[in-house]
Amino acid sequence: xxxxxxxxxxxxxxxxxxxxxxxxxxxxxxxxxxxxxxxxxxxxxxxxxxxxxxxxxxxxxxxxxxxxxxxxxxxxxxxxxxxxxxxxxxxxxxxxxxxxxxxxxxxxxxxxxxxxxxxxxxxxxxxxxxxxxxxxxxxxxxxxxxxxxxxxxxxxxxxxxxxxxxxxxxxxxxxxxxxxxxxxxxxxxxxxxxxxxxxxxxxxxxxxxxxxxxxxxxxxxxxxxxxxxxxxxxxxxxxxxxxxxxxxxxxxxxxxxxxxxxxxxxxxxxxxxxxxxxxxxxxxxxxxxxxxxxxxxxxxxxxxxxxxxxxxxxxxxxxxxxxxxxxxxxxxxx
Amino acid sequence: xxxxxxxxxxxxxxxxxxxxxxxxxxxxxxxxxxxxxxxxxxxxxxxxxxxxxxxxxxxxxxxxxxxxxxxxxxxx
Numbered sequence: 001x002x003x004x005x006x007x008x009x010x011x012x013x014x015x016x017x018x019x020x021x022x023x024x025x026x027x028x029x030x031x032x033x034x035x036x037x038x039x040x041x042x043x044x045x046x047x048x049x050x051x052x053x054x055x056x057x058x059x060x061x062x063x064x065x066x067x068x069x070x071x072x073x074x075x076x077x078x079x080x081x082x083x084x085x086x087x088x089x090x091x092x093x094x095x096x097x098x099x100x101x102x103x104x105x106x107x108x109x110x111x112x113x114x115x116x117x118x119x120x121x122x123x124x125x126x127x128x129x130x131x132x133x134x135x136x137x138x139x140x141x142x143x144x145x146x147x148x149x150x151x152x153x154x155x156x157x158x159x160x161x162x163x164x165x166x167x168x169x170x171x172x173x174x175x176x177x178x179x180x181x182x183x184x185x186x187x188x189x190x191x192x193x194x195x196x197x198x199x200x201x202x203x204x205x206x207x208x209x210x211x212x213x214x215x216x217x218x219x220x221x222x223x224x225x226x227x228x229x230x231x232x233x234x235x236x237x238x239x240x241x242x243x244x245x246x247x248x249x250x251x252x253x254x255x256x257x258x259x260x261x262x263x264x265x266x267x268x269x270x271x272x273x274x275x276x277x278x279x280x281x282x283x284x285x286x287x288x289x290x291x292x293x294x295x296x297x298x299x300x301x302x303x304x305x306x307x308x309x310x311x312x313x314x315x316x317x318x319x320x321x322x323x324x325x326x327x328x329x330x331x332x333x334x
Numbered sequence: 335x336x337x338x339x340x341x342x343x344x345x346x347x348x349x350x351x352x353x354x355x356x357x358x359x360x361x362x363x364x365x366x367x368x369x370x371x372x373x374x375x376x377x378x379x380x381x382x383x384x385x386x387x388x389x390x391x392x393x394x395x396x397x398x399x400x401x402x403x404x405x406x407x408x409x410x
Contacts, residue, residue: 022389135375138384142375165375305388317383324374327367 004095004322005086005121006315008132009079009112011064011178012154012282014044015309016086017316019094023309024086029154031078032060043081052197066155066174068104069111080119093122095322099315100330101156102128103172109330125329127318129153129311130160131167133280136314137304141165146268147275150257150293150301151311152283154178157253159260159277161268165328168268171260177283179249180205187245192235194224205286208239211250212288212295250289254296261297276300280310 006017009029016025027044034041035057042050042060050060063074088094096116100109109126116124130151131141139147139162147162155176161169181201188196188204196204200222208220217239226233257277261269277299279290290301304310318325373379 135380136383138377138380140377142372142377165371313383317380320382321374321379324367324370327371 003087004097004319005083005088006097006099006312006319007079007082007116008099008129008312008315009064010099010153010311011062011066011156011176013308014078014082015312016082017312017319018086019316019319022316023312025082026309027082028062029064029078030060030062031074031081032058033074035059040077040081043078051199064155065178066176068101068108068155068174069115072111072115075111076115076118079115083120088120090120093120095123095125095319096121097125097127097315097319097322097329099129099132099311100126101153101172101174102130102158102160102167102170102330103156103174125326126331127315127329128158128160128167128170129156130158130170131162131328132312132314132318133304133310134160134162134278134314135317136306136310136312137278137280139278145275146264146271148260148264148272148277148299150277150279150281150284152176152253152279152281152286152289154282157256157281157283159257161260161264163268168265169260169263171256171263173252173256175249175252175256176281177202177205177286180209180246180283180286183246183249184209184242187241188222188224188235188237189227191241192237193227194222194233194235195227196222196224200224204237204242205246208237209242209246210239210287210289211243211246212292213239213243214288214291250286250292253283253289254293257293258297261299272299276302278302278304280304280307282308 004019008015014027014029015023018024028048030047032042032047032050047060054060063071063078069075098112098116100112113124130149133151134141134147134149141147141162144164150159153176155178156174157176158172160167181198184201184204185196188194204220220237221234222237223234279301284307290303294301
């Protein structure tokens with residue numbers, strides 16, 4: 001008998017929760033293929049290490065962008081391999097709950113469920129990421145009080161107000177931490193004339209990136225390829241430069257939080273001043289982001305103690321109580 | 335004629351009763367499923383997930399401590 005699964009199919013990472021066992025897989029959403037034969041060479045962490053370092057015949061790709069499937073066939077193969085790795089076979093077909101951005105279109109929704117069914121799921125249902133995040137972050141969403149969750153992922157940022165097990169207000173933008181990496185890459189290319197890869201840009205973000213000035217800031221030495229000479233070159237970057245480079249992306253995330261707050265009913269709005277907003281997702285780990293949102297909204301911002309796992313843990317809870325919570329699936333309430 | 339009228343009236347009454355019972359059951363189903371959903375989201379029901387949260391948080395802390403120890407040297 002197959003154990004049912006919850007999957008957080010993120011732009012950056014894919015996490016799998018198995019009923020009764022907890023999180024059994026946590027890997028980057030990357031797949032490496034032989035360009036000529038179409039054969040899968042690696043998935044997950046192994047494929048991630050190949051990004052930007054492959055010979056011509058190998059391509060390492062992220063099949064999801066902005067929370068949406070950009071390549072249906074590759075996504076299906078990636079899901080099939082992930083399911084195989086957690087023990088799903090032709091004879092054990094589990095029920096699967098998949099977390100997706102709330103703003104995905106009907107076509108994208110069908111693409112995800114079809115991919116999961118073809119990959120071996122007996123039944124595939126979708127749940128909105130902010131709802132799963134709120135459950136996983138242990139917010140009291142069963143009570144008639146305003147709970148606000150901000151989920152900043154690799155490709156999307158979503159803010160939701162949740163009360164009595166339902167979404168009251170929602171705001172989503174297709175901007176996430178990958179856009180921050182891209183902004184850093186563009187800035188270095190434009191201002192310093194060197195090209196750096198997306199992994200290096202991510203490392204710069206993690207080393208000195210911030211959304212607001214923070215204590216004990218330091219500079220970073222960055223190596224890349226000089227665009228004029230083609231030779232390797234080293235430059236020194238400051239935190240101020242990175243803040244300037246990522247300002248547009250950060251502003252758009254903060255603006256979406258403000259828009260969500262303005263959509264919330266007044267009775268729930270007052271709850272936020274006391275209870276605060278909860279930040280989840282890998283993008284929420286950007287230094288100074290909580291302080292920046294707090295400064296601009298004048299509402300306390302708290303970090304979930306499991307920002308990276310909150311979504312899959314929430315979906316895992318749904319799979320543990322499948323019959324009672326199936327009304328929360330996307331489409332079930334409409 | 336009277337017989338037909340009685341039959342039609344009986345069928346109509348039975349149909350009305352069947353519809354009202356179905357509606358009542360549906361409304362009860364709605365209430366029950368909402369109650370079940372809220373119960374399944376209660377802190378008691380979420381205890382196992384909360385335990386998962388705590389163990390994941392501990393794992394996060396342990397891995398970040400490891401990362402600090404062996405600081406990487408690529409790119410930056």
